[in-house]
Amino acid sequence: MGMLKNFTIRAVMLSILGLFCLLWSGVGLYSIHSLGALSEGNDVDRHLVEQMTVLSKGNDQYFRVITRLSRVMESKAAGQTLNDEAYAPVQQALDSMTQQLARFKQLAPGPMNPDVVDGVIQSWQKLLDAGVTPQLQLARQASPDAYRQQANNVTPPLSRAFGISAEKFSQGAAEKQDATRVEVDHLTAMTKTIITITVIIGLFILLFTDRYLVAMLV
Numbered sequence: 091m092g093m094l095k096n097f098t099i100r101a102v103m104l105s106i107l108g109l110f111c112l113l114w115s116g117v118g119l120y121s122i123h124s125l126g127a128l129s130e131g132n133d134v135d136r137h138l139v140e141q142m143t144v145l146s147k148g149n150d151q152y153f154r155v156i157t158r159l160s161r162v163m164e165s166k167a168a169g170q171t172l173n174d175e176a177y178a179p180v181q182q183a184l185d186s187m188t189q190q191l192a193r194f195k196q197l198a199p200g201p202m203n204p205d206v207v208d209g210v211i212q213s214w215q216k217l218l219d220a221g222v223t224p225q226l227q228l229a230r231q232a233s234p235d236a237y238r239q240q241a242n243n244v245t246p247p248l249s250r251a252f253g254i255s256a257e258k259f260s261q262g263a264a265e266k267q268d269a270t271r272v273e274v275d276h277l278t279a280m281t282k283t284i285i286t287i288t289v290i291i292g293l294f295i296l297l298f299t300d301r302y303l304v305a306m307l308v
Contacts, residue, residue, distance in 0.1 A: 099306055106299055110292065117288045124281045131274040134201045138263045141197050145256055148190035148214065152249070154183035155222050159229055163237070166229075180226055188218060201270075202262055210259050213252040221245040 158180045166172055191214050199207040225245055228237040 099303075102302065103299070106295060106302075110295055113288060113291060113295075117284060120284060121281055124277045127277050128274055131270045131277075134270050135267055137197065137200045138202070138267055141194065141200055141202070142260060142263055144190050144194045144197065145210065145259060148187055148194065149252075149256060151183050151187035151190060152217065152222065152252075155180055155187060155226070156245075158183060159222075159226060163229060167234075177226070177230060180229075184218075184222060184226060187222070191215065191218065201266060202259065206255075206259050206262050209255040210252075213248070213255040217245070217248040217252045221248040 162172065162176055162180060165176070191211070194214070195211060198204075198211060221240075222245060225237065225240045228240050231237075
């Protein structure tokens with residue numbers, strides 16, 4: 091306190107207030123930066139979740155196409171006469187699969203590696219164009235051999251390729267989510283720590299100011 095007697099009370103108080111304002115300005119700027127980073131992390135997480143949801147729905151619709159088409163072909167093999175209504179559930183699942191692919195393209199690439207996303211899109215598109223769509227067309231025709239050739243030799247390899255690319259995407263998305271959540275947790279912890287330390291420093295400044303005023307005015 092002795093060395094402060096060489097300065098006016100006004101100068102000392104302005105210095106203390108300036109230090110206090112500078113301290114909290116720094117904390118405020120860091121908090122704004124942290125909130126921005128947290129918001130970006132949440133956006134990344136939501137985008138990945140939506141991409142994985144669309145991919146899962148598309149995969150589910152593919153299996154619905156195959157399952158429903160198999161039932162239709164069993165009925166056809168049993169000698170039943172089939173009309174367009176019998177194929178309607180298959181077409182519905184195929185249309186839904188196409189819609190999910192279109193939605194996935196809209197979300198691409200997002201925060202994921204573009205090469206991984208392109209691999210999913212290409213294998214998905216090929217499964218649609220060269221796999222299940224021709225398979226449904228052949229099922230409507232009176233050519234069981236051509237249908238079996240498509241169902242046994244063409245569509246399955248395309249399905250496996252799509253499954254591999256989808257699995258690769260899911261693994262990459264899970265790793266990206268984990269990294270994002272770790273970063274978000276780190277920023278949250280750092281922000282809490284900095285605010286806590288700043289509050290403690292602020293209390294010390296307040297206590298110092300009180301002692302200074304007591305020494306100078308009493």
